[in-house]
């Protein structure tokens with residue numbers, strides 16, 4: 001399909017709670033195809049539908065850059081079933097915040113249930129960068145951004161950079 005422009009911080013679509021996908025049809029397939037092309041072009045690890053301006057509960061992960069055995073995974077209408085009490089601090093970036101990387105604390109392990117492009121429900125338990133990516137992308141579907149997970153101190157320190165991003169978006 002097509003590489004679509006990535007929505008940058010400041011665009012209100014990033015703050016909307018996304019709508020569930022009612023039916024996996026051609027529109028859903030085209031959306032996933034656009035997400036895959038856009039993610040591949042941007043060399044990112046994950047991308048959520050609102051980041052290309054579509055307020056639907058869909059995200060994709062492609063961790064092949066850090067794990068050669070990884071393939072593209074599509075999460076439609078995902079639900080977080082469980083997260084570990086144990087938390088880890090890892091550096092995160094987001095394609096909607098170009099150039100911004102910060103350490104964020106999140107659960108170390110996540111169990112998620114979602115539908116794939118064939119309409120099958122599946123469950124994954126993940127840790128490491130996969131867990132991190134799932135939690136980050138899931139947040140996008142709720143209108144939550146990684147800056148919301150930063151400490152108040154960090155947010156103060158990056159305030160100027162956020163203002164600049166908002167101006168260009």
Ligand code: NI
Pocket residue numbers: 093094095096136137140
């Ligand atoms: Ni993101």
